[in-house]
Amino acid sequence: MSCTTGSSVNREERHKSIGVPMRCWCGRKEDFLVSKTNENPYRRFYRCQGALQRQTELHLFKWVEVAMAEEFEAQKVEIGKAFSEGPCLSIRE
């Protein structure tokens, strides 16, 4: 019998600032945008919708590949934990 774990295991622990941002501290959702600056042409990023109107405040901003890399790291940690913590959760039939 194989050890099969659901993909939602430990998902509650993921409410951190790492990975793909869900919402800015100000409560607004983030936008998914593409940079058009000369420094970062066509680079994709997440940015809070409130950042445009209130540029003096520090609102959510994150490059997509940074978020993806963090998501990937978080997954690796979770998988490692799942294996090291022993008993596997089998899917109910």
Ligand SMILES: [Zn+2]
């Ligand atoms: Zn914001």
